[in-house]
Amino acid sequence: MxxxxxxxxxxxxxxxxxxxxxxxxxxxxxxxxxxxxxxxxxxxxxxxxxxxxxxxxxxxxxxxxxxxxxxxxxxxxxxxxxxxxxxxxxxxxxxxxxxxxxxxxxRTYDRAPVPLAVAVAGREAGVVDVRRAAPPAAVADLLPGVTSVWWRRAHHNGMITDSYYPRDLEDLVPDVGEPAALADPDALLQQAGIEVAERRVRLLGRIPTMAEETLLGTPPGTVLEEVTVVLVDGGGQAVAARVGLYPGDRFVIEHTL
Missing domain, CATH: 1.10.10.10 (Winged helix-like DNA-binding domain superfamily/Winged helix DNA-binding domain)
Incomplete structure (x- = not known):
């Protein structure tokens, strides 16, 4: 230069x-x-x-x-x-x-605020795709010992929520295997006698995969805000995991300490 x-x-x-x-x-x-x-x-x-x-x-x-x-x-x-x-x-x-x-x-940015508590809750809306599958590698690390999950993907309002429930949880919470949106999944766990003692949360920013970019319709150069939460019971066992994907040009994750 x-x-x-x-x-x-x-x-x-x-x-x-x-x-x-x-x-x-x-x-x-x-x-x-x-x-x-x-x-x-x-x-x-x-x-x-x-x-x-x-x-x-x-x-x-x-x-x-x-x-x-x-x-x-x-x-x-x-x-x-x-x-x-x-x-x-x-x-x-x-x-x-x-x-x-x-x-x-x-580019201009008009980001809607999303409270972290809402992102962590995993409430579903819109189109929900449900399938039985082996947990993806990143999720397998969060659910040690789990080899098969109900993988639920909810896509609505320009965001994605992926929830992963161990297959054996279906006996206690049959709704996790159904395509209807779960408005309050934590309440379903509680009704089944599963007490969530701890929520381990991780936030990071990353480039979307090509499939995510297509599904979300994000322009090139858009970073995803990824919110991952692991639900842990009183015995220290992970009972479910969720991953929320929020395009960084549309949403901002907020939390008050």
């Missing part, structure tokens, strides 16, 4: 980095021999310049990026594919979204 004239810290959910824009006496990025000055691909340099404009408010939240034609002219007549690669890089970083036939816009 040469004669750095603008450096901006870009913070997106799950990503933090410093992106710089190098400009040569104006708004044009200098390209030499197919590479931007400093040796990086031209699309990277253009993406850095646009990211700096976003960080500095030149292109505000919700604002539209210049058109492909404008960007090509601004950056010395680079190829159309170069501009498209630059715009794709911004989407990958979670800075923009593209609306087909309309254009590309700076």
């Amino acid at each position: 040469f004669a750095m004239t603008a450096i901006a810290d870009i913070h997106t959910p799950g990503r933090a980095g410093t992106l710089g824009a190098a400009r040569d006496g104006g708004d044009t990025l200098r390209v030499v021999g197919g590479m931007a000055a400093g040796g990086e691909p031209p699309y990277k340099a253009i993406a850095r310049a646009l990211a700096a404009d976003i960080a500095n408010g030149v292109i505000p939240p919700g604002g539209q990026l210049p058109s492909e034609t404008e960007l090509r002219e601004r950056h010395g007549g680079v190829a159309r594919d170069t501009v498209r690669a630059a715009v794709a890089e911004l989407a990958r970083l979670g800075l923009t979204v593209t609306r087909q036939t309309v254009g590309t816009f700076v």
Whole structure:
């Protein structure tokens, strides 16, 4: 990079980095021999310049990026594919979204608060998929010794709740194997004489799998807030596990200490 004239810290959910824009006496990025000055691909340099404009408010939240034609002219007549690669890089970083036939816009965020107590409760609504399966590897660690579970997936309001109940629990709580949504699963456990003495909660942010991204309809660069809870009885045995997935551009998990 040469004669750095603008450096901006870009913070997106799950990503933090410093992106710089190098400009040569104006708004044009200098390209030499197919590479931007400093040796990086031209699309990277253009993406850095646009990211700096976003960080500095030149292109505000919700604002539209210049058109492909404008960007090509601004950056010395680079190829159309170069501009498209630059715009794709911004989407990958979670800075923009593209609306087909309309254009590309700076992402805005309107996050609904979700109390941690609600996320932990595992109440179901909407479409529920129920299947018998071996617990996924990450869940098997949470339910030691359990080789078969009722895996319940509830997808509603742009979030996913996966609940895992050991198969032998079905004798005490038959509803865990039924497709109807469980409005209060903890109450069902209590009615069956299963006292939950402890809830072990873990929160983390991660990139969604391709299947999760498709199901949730999240744009590229969106981080998931994952809330995992293990229900433990008085004898220290795990009786169920739940994993809630909340797209970070739609929800914020809240808790008061």
